[in-house]
Amino acid sequence: xxxxxxxxxxxxxxxxxxxxxxxxxxxxxxxPLWHGDRDLRGVDAVVLPGGFSYGDYLRCGAIARFAxxxxxxxxxxxxxxxxxxxxxxxxxxxxxxLLPGALTRNRxxxxxxxxxxxxxxxxxxxxTSDYAPGQELTLVIKNIDGAYVADPATLAGLEARGQxxxxxxxxxxxxxADDIAGVCSESGxxxxxxxxxxHAIDPLTGPGDDGLGFFTSAVRALVSA
Amino acid sequence: MSAQDTGHQDTVERAAATPDRxxxxxxxxxxxxxxxxxxxxxxxxxxxxxxxxxxxxxxEHCSYKSSRAxxxxxxxxxxxTTALLAGIGQNAGVVDIGQGYAVTFKVESHNHPSYVExxxxxxxxxxxxxxxxxxxxxxxxxxxxxxxxxPADAPDTRRVLxxxxxxxxxxxxxxxxxxIGGELAFDACYAGNPLVNVLCLGVMRHEDxxxxxxxxxxxxxxxxxxxxxPDGIGGASVLAxxxxxxAGGEGxxxxxxxxxxxxxxxxxxxxxxxxxxxxxxxxxxxxxxxGVACATTELAAGGGTGxxxxxxxVPLRDASLGPAEILMSESQERMMAIVExxxxxxxxGICAKWDVLATVIGExxxxxxxxxxxxxxVVVDIPPASAADQGPVYLRPxxxxxGQAALQADxxxxxxxxxxxxxxxxxxxxxxxxxxxxxxxxxTEQYDRYVRGNTVxxxxxxxxxxxxxxxxxxxxxxxIDGNGRxxxxxxxxxxxLALAEAYRNVAATGARPLAVTNCLNFGSPEDPxxxxxxxxxxxxxxxxxxxxxxxxxxxxxSFYNQTGEAAIHPTPVVGVxxxxxxxxxxxSTGFRRAGCRVVLLGRSExxxxxxxxxxxxxxxxxxxxxxxxxxxxxxxxxxxxxxSRRGLLEAAHDVSDxxxxxxxxxxxxxxxxxxxxxxPGRRPGEEFADLFGESAARAVVAVRxxxxxxxAALSETGGxxxxxxxxxxxxxxxxxxxxxxxxxxxxxxxxxxxxxxxG
Numbered sequence: 001x002x003x004x005x006x007x008x009x010x011x012x013x014x015x016x017x018x019x020x021x022x023x024x025x026x027x028x029x030x031x032p033l034w035h036g037d038r039d040l041r042g043v044d045a046v047v048l049p050g051g052f053s054y055g056d057y058l059r060c061g062a063i064a065r066f067a068x069x070x071x072x073x074x075x076x077x078x079x080x081x082x083x084x085x086x087x088x089x090x091x092x093x094x095x096x097x098l099l100p101g102a103l104t105r106n107r108x109x110x111x112x113x114x115x116x117x118x119x120x121x122x123x124x125x126x127x128t129s130d131y132a133p134g135q136e137l138t139l140v141i142k143n144i145d146g147a148y149v150a151d152p153a154t155l156a157g158l159e160a161r162g163q164x165x166x167x168x169x170x171x172x173x174x175x176x177a178d179d180i181a182g183v184c185s186e187s188g189x190x191x192x193x194x195x196x197x198x199h200a201i202d203p204l205t206g207p208g209d210d211g212l213g214f215f216t217s218a219v220r221a222l223v224s225a
Numbered sequence: 226m227s228a229q230d231t232g233h234q235d236t237v238e239r240a241a242a243t244p245d246r247x248x249x250x251x252x253x254x255x256x257x258x259x260x261x262x263x264x265x266x267x268x269x270x271x272x273x274x275x276x277x278x279x280x281x282x283x284x285e286h287c288s289y290k291s292s293r294a295x296x297x298x299x300x301x302x303x304x305x306t307t308a309l310l311a312g313i314g315q316n317a318g319v320v321d322i323g324q325g326y327a328v329t330f331k332v333e334s335h336n337h338p339s340y341v342e343x344x345x346x347x348x349x350x351x352x353x354x355x356x357x358x359x360x361x362x363x364x365x366x367x368x369x370x371x372x373x374x375x376p377a378d379a380p381d382t383r384r385v386l387x388x389x390x391x392x393x394x395x396x397x398x399x400x401x402x403x404x405i406g407g408e409l410a411f412d413a414c415y416a417g418n419p420l421v422n423v424l425c426l427g428v429m430r431h432e433d434x435x436x437x438x439x440x441x442x443x444x445x446x447x448x449x450x451x452x453x454x455p456d457g458i459g460g461a462s463v464l465a466x467x468x469x470x471x472a473g474g475e476g477x478x479x480x481x482x483x484x485x486x487x488x489x490x491x492x493x494x495x496x497x498x499x500x501x502x503x504x505x506x507x508x509x510x511x512x513x514x515x516g517v518a519c520a521t522t523e524l525a526a527g528g529g530t531g532x533x534x535x536x537x538x539v540p541l542r543d544a545s546l547g548p549a550e551i552l553m554s555e556s557q558e559r560m561m562a563i564v565e566x567x568x569x570x571x572x573x574g575i576c577a578k579w580d581v582l583a584t585v586i587g588e589x590x591x592x593x594x595x596x597x598x599x600x601x602x603v604v605v606d607i608p609p610a611s612a613a614d615q616g617p618v619y620l621r622p623x624x625x626x627x628g629q630a631a632l633q634a635d636x637x638x639x640x641x642x643x644x645x646x647x648x649x650x651x652x653x654x655x656x657x658x659x660x661x662x663x664x665x666x667x668x669t670e671q672y673d674r675y676v677r678g679n680t681v682x683x684x685x686x687x688x689x690x691x692x693x694x695x696x697x698x699x700x701x702x703x704x705i706d707g708n709g710r711x712x713x714x715x716x717x718x719x720x721x722l723a724l725a726e727a728y729r730n731v732a733a734t735g736a737r738p739l740a741v742t743n744c745l746n747f748g749s750p751e752d753p754x755x756x757x758x759x760x761x762x763x764x765x766x767x768x769x770x771x772x773x774x775x776x777x778x779x780x781x782x783s784f785y786n787q788t789g790e791a792a793i794h795p796t797p798v799v800g801v802x803x804x805x806x807x808x809x810x811x812x813s814t815g816f817r818r819a820g821c822r823v824v825l826l827g828r829s830e831x832x833x834x835x836x837x838x839x840x841x842x843x844x845x846x847x848x849x850x851x852x853x854x855x856x857x858x859x860x861x862x863x864x865x866x867x868x869s870r871r872g873l874l875e876a877a878h879d880v881s882d883x884x885x886x887x888x889x890x891x892x893x894x895x896x897x898x899x900x901x902x903x904x905p906g907r908r909p910g911e912e913f914a915d916l917f918g919e920s921a922a923r924a925v926v927a928v929r930x931x932x933x934x935x936x937a938a939l940s941e942t943g944g945x946x947x948x949x950x951x952x953x954x955x956x957x958x959x960x961x962x963x964x965x966x967x968x969x970x971x972x973x974x975x976x977x978x979x980x981x982x983x984g
Binding site: 052055110196199 | 491492681
């Protein structure tokens, strides 16, 4: 049985087709989900793609969290549905309080698009089990609001509970607290990443294929579940 | 008084009854003769609303009145081709690339708004060209930008450049269009007149082609997208007039630069493509310069029909707007579609799904007249083609400026040249750290190149390369080039050299050059010297396109890029599109493998007129630009394409600004491998012309080990001269016996300039 992975399209989602491609390349069936439908179509996992949902007006992800589909997604995620938010998707998950902290304007105040070294810190989540702990990946960042912030107690708690999913391995590109590039829920099922794994699945069109592991990890976790 | 107070509107009836009422035609940019011509066309004075239509449609920007007579050469001299599905005159040209795919591409300027308000000026420039591509029925898939500014260290450049780049970044990134490359140049002549030229590429199936034609009387006219506001009234076309229309003096203070909303544009794109796919659109036109006036006249003229429009149905952001302002508003993110009544419900359903406002504002008629009403009163009644297609055409006086001969006689041969190894070394470091040749990463890292997952080559390469079909690996390469210094020295040759460089850059990826777009940036056409530059450039470009067999599919003219008497250098910017049979075999510029032979292709002469070296080292501009040899360009392109197809090369890079030395430095830095090169017969220190001369029709390649003999044979068959320079490898760029520069030092020099200037 192939895993069915939903990819939500919000108005202003941009990397949804890239996420669909990555899901397929990992061997799963990609199921398009629409922001306006209160329906997850029975998928086994969900990807919230990058982009500028609702124009990022008000605050990144602040409007998307109120989309009808989120009314279905949030409770499902709280009881174990694997969810990966990439870039804008990460911002939405933070706004929806599925993940702690927030993403703020990059140090330097400019949009940054480049390949970055990212280190896997927690390789025991459904999204990272195909990686080794400490493994360095080359992924892509492309955002203007990518600096992760949280209060010191939250940061300490994330660290203590293994919720730091990934960190920037080279120079911190945007001023993220503790070099954090991604975090996950306590159970590890809900994950948020600023770097884009879906843009690193083929050396022809990205910096390599290091990002495919996020999607194959999920497929493996879903099939064995 | 309120514009909605219909009792004060200037109706057709009132215009007929008050033939002598003075009208502000001059303030709207119309000459006395042009105003008289409108009266002849209509048989009465125009209403205020009609005057608004003619003033924007007959503006230089919309009517091409000073350039149209010359631009005909692009059609008259077009090479025979079967690749063109739609050509000049449409929103953008459409080219058959095989496998049932067609691509459409066009470059447009947003120079003046980008100086006034750099961020929004540049942002809305992206928005405008993207809607042009969407209006052809295509999905926009990539953008490129060609940017020119005043001196990099000038205070005003620090205002203009970050704003322009930020605007392009903001709009293009939010729209989800990868930026696949472009140009960045600086020259004092662009201070006060920056050039912001943006290219957009779209992809469609052949059968998806849409035309701007309102056909089928009874069909409905639907306005899509943003509400209409007072922004940008006359922005791209003419200056707004305080005394114009019924809105009173307040209107004059409103911004003439439009404000962009890329989120709305993204919705328009997705909504439009879904409407096309569902077969619900008869004809479509984007709203750009001249807004509703342009879309209605062009759709009606294109369809050979008439149209009745209720201007009071146009959804407004500002309820005080009157008919003339609604017609002239350049509010962004709007489209106009022609829809069959029976399909309207489905059409509106899709618009609602995307939260795109859609309003029926009129219908197609068979009368041949464009009629518009305002709360029941007829305020416009004109033959649409008189505004859209039959504007004035001027053959403005053109004369070679008196200083031109002296400029060409001022040969760079008199300039002091580096003559020792250490002098050559420092010359290379100076050139690759000059703003015009330094790494543009400060700019290009603000652009998303990855979105959509089909970008194979982008900034830092000779051309952008986009995959069109994931199964077959069919792709499209695009390069955009210009050189104002060459244009200033010889506008005829300068235009040809811009074309040749873009053509060569496309071939350097392994693609086959197929078609051309252009953006012709010049000073005032009312200056005979500028008009001479323009006519020479157009003639040069048309002649070269014919020789190279690549038709011009469309383009844009930007005049009045001048401050006072000082015009910019004549700067034709040329985009060339090529088709790549298999993007997996693309060539890139970087030396990534050691042990490859480094070979220079093409013939080298000591040509320094307009060169980067003369400009950077001496602040000199004089002499003649490099000789144009189109036959050699064609042979070189054929060789590069065939060598890529056979897999003979590891890297390829065109030789242009800064000559071979700069090209080699870029190859080393892009791939991380050094190179050791030498020039047979030269004593150390004598390599100046070899290293920095700018002869055209040249490229440097790294040959795949083992393929040397086959490549040599192919070059000989193709008639391309080859010079074996040396080998890739090591951690330095070394010219044997003269100098070596460690890659770290090269990189620091190349990459440090723009961050130091712009933070």
